[in-house]
Amino acid sequence: MDNSIILVTGSNTGLGLEIVRALFRSLKAYTVLLGSRSEANAKSVVHQLQAEFPNSETIVSSVQVDLEDDESIQKAFNYVSRRFGRVDQGWPKATGSITAYRASKTGMNMMMRGWTRILKHDGVKTFCVSPGFLATGLGGNQERNREMGAIDPAIGAEFIREVVEGFRDKDEGMVVRRDGIQPW
Structure with a gap:
């Protein structure tokens, strides 16, 4: 395989x-x-x-x-x-509740930074990927999310595929967004 x-x-x-x-x-x-x-x-x-x-x-x-x-x-x-x-x-x-989601994202950012430091010598690349505000079931109502500006999840997924395929390797260890790096 x-x-x-x-x-x-x-x-x-x-x-x-x-x-x-x-x-x-x-x-x-x-x-x-x-x-x-x-x-x-x-x-x-x-x-x-x-x-x-x-x-x-x-x-x-x-x-x-x-x-x-x-x-x-x-x-x-x-x-x-x-x-x-x-x-x-x-x-x-x-996914979970919005409060849990926000807390988990903060924790995930810190965990990714730790993994970057620990795993870099093993050749493991780490990223946190922020695909944007997507019209998914998170928060309950997809249509309401769209009305508030959420984009199609397929757009976020294509961005994630680009990360998978190495197009954002220069940003390893960072929180990557479609439009660049998320500032700390």
């Missing part, structure tokens, strides 16, 4: 699904692990993507994983280790 193996969690809806679609639209072939809390939902989306992109060389496989459940994470790790042997990139994407 020569394709880069990319795990995208929360990928049966919203931005996660659009990230997977963006990878399918790429000229590069990937092995995408579509992570979802619901195995049935993940398998349904796998079939949907295979029908939507019948000529793609990208391979997609479902992985049941709940990022709030340590046992689920361990089972997913064991499954991926046995079946694929590695993950080249991980895109953990999970």
